[in-house]
Amino acid sequence: MPSDDVRLSAFVRGSVQGVGFRWWTRARALELGLVGFASNLPDGRVQVVAEGPRPACERLLALLGEQPSSLRRPGEVTGVTDQWSAARPGTIGFVER
Template sequence: MKARHLLIAGRVQGVGYRDWMAREAGRLGLSGWVRNRMDGKVEAVIAGPEPAVEALLTLVRRGPTLARVDSVEESFFEEDVVPGFARR
């Protein structure tokens, strides 16, 4: 199980991105969290089986209907991740 830290830039705040991402992560059985940042980006940590993580990464790069994703910075996350997925 690998965890990833994500910084998502674009029109990703005020368009339901966090709710959408939390639903998709839950549907895929992933753990982690998602939150808005003061700089306008969305930050997230996702953890779970590699195929599910890769599936969410594909979705995150598109986002929900009203969002516009300009970039996704991705790095490995070395800390423990609490089971379940939370909006912060």
């Protein structure tokens, strides 16, 4: 992975568990060429960690919080908090946890 890649950690709030949100996120991330994961958190949020070129990560972040969703995103998102850092080498693929 090139050193100019970034790591996006997004925490998505709303009705996002048990509705196919992680699957939808994985599909969008793969379309954008990103690696990482989407995982349910015990408090009802979904954590999305994506790595790749910053423009692709920014596009995924926009899709996660887009109101209304143009791509029929499942569930209802009430907010997204994002954190940015350097990419970590060795991540392969994008998985649902």
